[in-house]
Amino acid sequence: MGRFAGKVAVVTGGATGIGFAASRRLHAEGASVVMAGRRPAEGEAAVAAIGSARAVFKKTDVTERDQLDALYHYAVQQFGRLDVVVNNAGAAGFGPVATLQSKHWHRIHAVNLHALFESCQAALPHLLATIANDDDASAAIVNVSSVSGMAGDHGLAAYNAAKAGALNFTRSLALELAPRRIRVNAVSPGAVDTPLAAATSGTPVIAGAFRAAIPIGRFGRPEEIAAAIAFLAADEASFVIGANLAVDGGLTAGTGHPNMLMMFGDDWWSATDKAAAE
Secondary structure, eight states, X not given: OOTTTTOEEEEETTTSHHHHHHHHHHHHTTOEEEEEESXXXXXXXXXXXXXXXXXXXXXXXXXXXXXXXXXXXXXXXXXXXXXXXXXXXXXXXXXXXXXXXXXXXXXXXXXXXXXXXXXXXXXXXXXXXXXXXXXTOOEEEEEEOOGGGTXXXXXXXXXXXXXXXXXXXXXXXXXXXXXXXXXXXXXXXXSBOSGGGHHHHTSHHHHHHHHHHSTTSSOBOHHXXXXXXXXXXXXXXXXXXXXXXXXXXXXXXXXXXXXXXXXXXXXXXXXHHHHHHO
């Protein structure tokens, strides 16, 4: 069964993209999974794709606290406990600060930051109950942030600010919960080929510009982010507390300076490497 045999996980935004990949990975390794999302049709498709009594969907708007409370009560009612929370639900938004409408700023923060706090707080009593009922148990929260929380982007000020807040909230919560045997960490994906990123990955010129900026030369796959989420949620990451794992194809490994090997004609930079870079 794997690392999550007998455990119960809730994944917000769990029916599509990175969230569905995480739901499927956790389930494949033994977890019972509640996928939360706003669209029942997507949820039904996700449940059918997994095809197991251990995978269910709960319609949830993460910006509504009463729905988050209902989500976690439902998970415990269905499967008896709560061990893992993956806060993956998110929303992107584009626009320069000079013309960005206040309502759009607040909406981006409501989904990416405020809902993160509400979800963690709503889940906490159930996670603590799991710990209290099992002396050997530990629990985990994995917050899905973004490389856009680690640095700035042109036209993404609201998203940058919200995801940066998510990272520091993760660190603060990790300090509070570590003594309670609840580990809190974050994953920061780079450009990943998901429905949320369709405007970039689905437009050839834009997709080419993104690929050129990523050292590995391609978009990430949802399954690659799911693997990182599963590691941080698993007991084998028991000494990983308050960390942020960037899964970005090497994007944040560099300074952003030009490729000096190519600029100065270094012999090591072969013709093949040049062709690939160009």
